[in-house]
Amino acid sequence: MTTEPYLAPGLAAPRPARDGLDEPYWTGTREHRLRVQRCRDCDTYQWGPEWMCHNCQSFAIGWVEVDGRGRIYSWQRPHHPVHPALSDQGPYIVVLVELPEAGDIRMVGNLLGDPLQEVRIGAEVEAVFEDHDDDEPPYTLVQWQLVSPPA
Numbered sequence: 001m002t003t004e005p006y007l008a009p010g011l012a013a014p015r016p017a018r019d020g021l022d023e024p025y026w027t028g029t030r031e032h033r034l035r036v037q038r039c040r041d042c043d044t045y046q047w048g049p050e051w052m053c054h055n056c057q058s059f060a061i062g063w064v065e066v067d068g069r070g071r072i073y074s075w076q077r078p079h080h081p082v083h084p085a086l087s088d089q090g091p092y093i094v095v096l097v098e099l100p101e102a103g104d105i106r107m108v109g110n111l112l113g114d115p116l117q118e119v120r121i122g123a124e125v126e127a128v129f130e131d132h133d134d135d136e137p138p139y140t141l142v143q144w145q146l147v148s149p150p151a
């Protein structure tokens, strides 16, 4: 699923690290696939990208696709813009999403929908891919939406 950009234009575009560390993540999001790291030696998931496993110190880090289903671990509703490009944005919602399928690793994104909506810890969310095709190079952000939006 593709969506309109959640935040106002003008923010710095994310760029893959020059050393290639997070390249599988960014190529995955362009294909609307969510990839995270998983150790090939001990099967531990981890996020964000690192060269070494946090659990067993192995360098045999692989990438696996996950289904993009998670639950809200924490959240915040900034009312004061943290960047000049967001000066007319009004409040928006930042969520920390936990992925039970992947060892409860946590990812940061925005919660789509009404920026004044009630947010519940533990609510089920799913990844939504936000394409920025007109940027050079193009990129895709991962945002989150409630699986069962309030009626």
Ligand SMILES: [Zn+2]
Pocket: 039, 040, 041, 042, 043, 044, 053, 054, 055, 056, 057, 058
């Ligand atoms: Zn490991």
